[in-house]
Amino acid sequence: MLTKEEIIEKTATHVKELLSGEGSGHDWWHILRVWNNAKTIAASEEVDLFIVELTALLHDIGDHKFHNGDETVGPRMAAEWLTSLQVKDEAISHISTIIKELSFKGAGTTSEMSTLEGRVVQDADRLDAIGAIGIARTFAFGGHKNREMYNPEVEPEYHTSFETYKKSTGPTINHFYEKLLLLKDRMHTQSAKQLAEQRHRYMEAYLEQFFAEWNGER
Ligand code: ADP
Numbered sequence: 597m598l599t600k601e602e603i604i605e606k607t608a609t610h611v612k613e614l615l616s617g618e619g620s621g622h623d624w625w626h627i628l629r630v631w632n633n634a635k636t637i638a639a640s641e642e643v644d645l646f647i648v649e650l651t652a653l654l655h656d657i658g659d660h661k662f663h664n665g666d667e668t669v670g671p672r673m674a675a676e677w678l679t680s681l682q683v684k685d686e687a688i689s690h691i692s693t694i695i696k697e698l699s700f701k702g703a704g705t706t707s708e709m710s711t712l713e714g715r716v717v718q719d720a721d722r723l724d725a726i727g728a729i730g731i732a733r734t735f736a737f738g739g740h741k742n743r744e745m746y747n748p749e750v751e752p753e754y755h756t757s758f759e760t761y762k763k764s765t766g767p768t769i770n771h772f773y774e775k776l777l778l779l780k781d782r783m784h785t786q787s788a789k790q791l792a793e794q795r796h797r798y799m800e801a802y803l804e805q806f807f808a809e810w811n812g813e814r
């Protein structure tokens with residue numbers, strides 16, 4: 597039997613191998629930042645840290661965006677990996693449930709997290725979607741998908757279902773209005789809410805500058 601520390605360490609090595617060099621902002625360094633965010637947030641919450649850390653590490657290994665929209669791949673890949681390390685069934689099912697619930701599903705949808713461990717990991721993941729890093733990841737993703745950076749003729753959409761959100765191909769700037777600027781008010785934990793404030797203001801200032809330059813005003 598491996599210790600919890602050994603399981604976490606082996607998982608980190610495994611995920612680093614799988615996701616290194618990924619070019620859309622879902623690479624190993626995203627995972628490392630989410631892992632760190634999760635530990636910071638968890639320090640002020642009564643959670644099972646083993647579950648939080650493993651979920652943070654495994655949350656993007658089979659993302660639906662890279663498996664033709666199939667949302668079952670991620671939880672399944674995580675469960676297979678954890679089974680191979682002989683992690684208890686109860687922990688595996690908790691972790692795969694969180695991974696299933698985690699994704700942002702559109703501005704007009706709700707995504708209930710059934711446990712506090714899930715809320716901590718979702719906050720940690722969402723912190724990495726906003727602020728300076730969030731801006732960089734969003735343009736990296738847009739470039740990866742060959743999207744226009746901005747097109748004033750295409751309005752942002754308020755997606756009311758995961759299906760339409762997944763299919764959206766709008767310009768990258770629209771994603772700020774369709775997701776990034778909404779995240780601050782959807783944080784669960786006190787510490788993430790606090791961290792999100794400053795990152796949110798930074799994005800607002802960025803957009804103001806972006807549009808001023810776009811219009812030749814600055
Ligand atoms: P979540 O982890 O909340 O499910 P995603 O994996 O869908 O979020 O997205 C993670 C990051 O990838 C986003 O925060 C954004 O930076 C980028 N991204 C995802 N979809 C888009 C898009 N349509 N346009 C630009 N960036 C996107």
Ligand code: NI
Binds near residue numbers: 626630655656721
């Ligand atoms: Ni993520």
